[in-house]
Amino acid sequence: xxxxxxxxxxxxxxxxxxxxxxxxxxxxxxxxxxxxxxxxxxxxxxxxxxxxxxxxxxxxxxxxxxxxxxxxxxxxxxxxxxxxxxxxxxxxxxxxxxxxxxxxxx
Numbered sequence: 001x002x003x004x005x006x007x008x009x010x011x012x013x014x015x016x017x018x019x020x021x022x023x024x025x026x027x028x029x030x031x032x033x034x035x036x037x038x039x040x041x042x043x044x045x046x047x048x049x050x051x052x053x054x055x056x057x058x059x060x061x062x063x064x065x066x067x068x069x070x071x072x073x074x075x076x077x078x079x080x081x082x083x084x085x086x087x088x089x090x091x092x093x094x095x096x097x098x099x100x101x102x103x104x105x106x
Contacts, residue, residue: 020039020042020043020045020046020047021046021047021049022036022039022046022047022048022049023049023050024048024049024050024054024057024058024061025050025054025057026053026054026057027057029057029060029061029064030064032057032061033061033064033065033069036048036061036065036102037065037069037070040065040070040074040102040104041104044103044104045077045101045102045103045104046101046102047099047100047101047102048061048062048098048099048100048101048102049097049098049099050097050098051095051096051097052095052096055096055098058098058100059098059100062076062100062102065102066102070104072106073104073105073106074102074103074104074105075102075103075105076100076101076102076103077101077102077103078099078100078101079098079099079100079101080098080099081096081097081098081099082096082097082098082099083095083096083097084097
């Protein structure tokens with residue numbers, strides 16, 4: 001994998017039901033999409049997680065995979081948004097989080 005950080009959640013309900021969780025960081029969209037495509041073929045269901053400024057990359061990757069690469073054989077199962085307290089000098093600052101679950105249908 002290039003710069004995506006794969007986090008396999010062993011012995012959890014998420015791992016059994018949702019496949020593989022991949023944390024997206026800021027990187028080239030096509031490079032990331034190819035890496036995610038490889039994981040999607042292996043695991044059939046992949047969840048992309050991005051925080052803050054990495055959210056547009058995760059959304060673009062999900063769109064490239066479902067609309068271009070696997071147009072007729074994949075779909076977005078779920079999109080969840082959330083926020084959490086940011087580590088930094090402001091205690092009240094929040095960081096946005098998105099999780100996009102993609103499934104390979106064929």
